[in-house]
Amino acid sequence: MQRLLMIAGTALLAVTAQANAEGDPAKGERVFKKCAACHAVGEGAKNKVGPQLNGIVGKAWGQVADYKYSKNLIELGDGKVWDEETLDVYLTKPKDVIPKGKMAFAGLRKEADRDNVIAYLAQFKEDGTSE
DSSP states (O other), rough: HHHHHHHHHHHHHHHHHHHHHHHOOOHHHHTTTTTTTTOOSTTTTOOOOOOOTTTTTBBBTTTTTTOOHHHHHHHTTTTTTOOHHHHHHHHHHHHSSSTTSOOOOOOOHHHHHHHHHHHHHHOOOOSSSOO
């Protein structure tokens, strides 16, 4: 039974990763406008209320320079990475992932919006240039 659950869980992650990989960056740029009050991306992006998000896809939690993260994120983030799956869950409802985090945003209910914004963020390298 445990093996069956592990196989099912792996399949679910694969489907989720595939869905995120198929997001549309142009549509994600429009969705990101909801995030832009607190976050920035691109060349010259600076931390705002939230950290700048250049290179966030694949980055370890709590690693944006000169940003003061919540104690809860630091405690929970040891060894964790902002991969597409984690970002999808976080963007659905941030408080489910980091209950005492600073993020006040309620989340993106539509899966397509999450897929698209993740695809948009994934195109930015750490220096803010896009691929």
